[in-house]
Amino acid sequence: MRVDVRILRYNPEVDTKPHYENYVVDQEPTDKVLDVLNTIKWYQDGTLSYRRSCAHGVCGSDAMRINGRNALACKLLVQDAGSSITIEPLLGFDVVKDLIVDMEDFWDGYKSIQPFLINNDPPPSGRERIQTPEEREIFDDTTKCIMCAACTTACPITWTNPDFIGPAAIVNAHRFIYDSRDKGGEERLEILNDRNGVWRCRTVFNCTDACPRGIKVTRAIEQVKRTLLYNS
Amino acid sequence: MATRLSRGGGRARPAGSGGFELFSWYFFRISGLALVFLAVFHVIIMHVINTVDEIDHAFVVDRWSSPFWQIYDFLLLTLALLHGVNGARVSIDDYFRSSSWRLAAYSALSLITLVFLVMGALAIVTFDPSQFEAVAGR
Known part of the structure; x- marks a missing residue:
């Protein structure tokens, strides 16, 4: 399925403030939101930064705001997130880069x-x-x-x-x-x-x-x- | 870029301000529970059993001639006011980051609370029907 993805990007070495960037990816409905991020990073924009490790909801590395709610990108399925997904870093912490926050x-x-x-x-x-x-x-x-x-x-x-x-x-x-x-x-x-x-x-x-x-x-x-x- | 490395043992030990905050939390629970009954019965008496058209000087005179209703209204006043003010206090604590602004907000809140509490308590405790006969048209 076609998924329109909007990601809040921030690179402190270049940007003065965070901004949204849009991507279009083709994913299976049963893929995870982490797969969406991987598709973008591996095939469209290698500068996208985010934390992930086990990819199975155990290590807790990839918590982020997905459509306004905190979730693990590796646990939330694309079919549940919808065809239009907004991804932002966790609130309340300083952003180190893109979806990586200072914890x-x-x-x-x-x-x-x-x-x-x-x-x-x-x-x-x-x-x-x-x-x-x-x-x-x-x-x-x-x-x-x-x-x-x-x-x-x-x-x-x-x-x-x-x-x-x-x-x-x-x-x-x-x-x-x-x-x-x-x-x-x-x-x-x-x-x-x-x-x-x-x-x-x-x-x-x-x-x-x-x-x-x-x-x-x-x-x-x-x-x-x-x-x-x-x-x- | 976050260059700070681990600070080792975590944050500084608390200064031990738990006692008052514990009391504040407990007061929220107890006053909230009491207010459920006090406020609901107040609404039933003032707006269901009686209507605002029936509540006049005579009604108030009759009501406040009984110590029971004086105590009831005094409790309703103090618990509702202090419950609300305590909520405002924690909101100030959460949102005022500058200690001088926080102190100013606390001071203003305390002053307003004191004025309302004294005014309300005086009205209930020192109510003298004879002083209001002219106003009530008797």
Whole structure:
């Protein structure tokens, strides 16, 4: 099928501001939007820049705004995106080039919640730390995060306030706070109990809509808020 | 071109402003829940059971002669005002990036809140029907 593609391009070495460029490609309806980008880059305009790695919705490299909504280019099919597709970089971050954004703030937020197992007790001798399926169920949803930044850049608070830690960091904190094997929960809760932590969240639900993994992001944030309330 | 490399340990540790924000969030939930009942019953009483044509001086005198309705209206006033003002406060916090403009907006908002709260509370608490008889045409 014929697909009209409009891409927001920006090359800081040449352009003073971003501008749209139009392309026409022939794709199968069952192709992915990433295939559209590849067709353009490989056969029409090699200067087009974007991140992609696994191309199967696991690595989280190719989150971008497709027809105004954050999505993974490798997960959204052309037949679902339509014959006219507008592709723009994620909102709220500086554009490095074309569809590549500077995610340093995003990683800073992620690193600040200490995204690793904290437990100084040695594991039971001869085996790993075990937990019941019920204990796992509490945080199972937030283990699915691939850190594509679709949620954080869909959040209107992130657009106006770079100091906000962002939904993705809270999701990854949630993944450890409610893990029965982890002992760093209190420390992470203290980090999130801040004006720019969970309390900057206004419960807009954009993050939940944007998540390509279907994580109930807003619910995870609300769970952290309630834990802080009950602990206070 | 983004030349900045990793800053290592992530962002600076929070200054610990969570306490008030936690209270603010909880206040939103509790006042919102209370307002659902207070505001809905207010609308039913003022616009369904009675109409605006029936609500006159005598109606207000009768209503505010009861401490129950005085407390009801005082709660409606304070919770609705503070719930809304708290919303405006977080919007200012989100959108005013300059600290001096933010302080100016906070100050203006606080002043307006105080004026409205005092005016409304005085009207409810110090209401004296005898002062309004001439206006009410009695």
